[in-house]
Amino acid sequence: MQFIDIGANLTHESFKKDLDDVLQSAKNQSVNKMIITGASPQGSLDAIALAEKYTHLYATCGVHPHEASLWNDNIAQ
Numbered sequence: 578m579q580f581i582d583i584g585a586n587l588t589h590e591s592f593k594k595d596l597d598d599v600l601q602s603a604k605n606q607s608v609n610k611m612i613i614t615g616a617s618p619q620g621s622l623d624a625i626a627l628a629e630k631y632t633h634l635y636a637t638c639g640v641h642p643h644e645a646s647l648w649n650d651n652i653a654q
Contacts, residue, residue, distance in 0.1 A: 580607050580609065581608070587624075588624055600633075604633075611633065612635045613634055617640060617641065
């Protein structure tokens with residue numbers, strides 16, 4: 578059986594030192610695809626960057642309600 582993690586917060590600073598180890602550990606547990614949650618303008622850009630770097634990662638882009646004050650018309654473009 579293969580799994581997809583649909584809410585990976587891999588852009589969090591806690592993963593900066595060992596991201597490759599985390600990805601390998603997930604793969605070892607049959608998690609073969611991950612969807613990285615972009616919940617702020619910068620978080621969305623970071624999610625896209627990871628998805629472009631790793632072929633088995635995908636990104637969502639958006640603004641979490643807790644970050645709603647960061648929304649502006651330029652974000653949607």
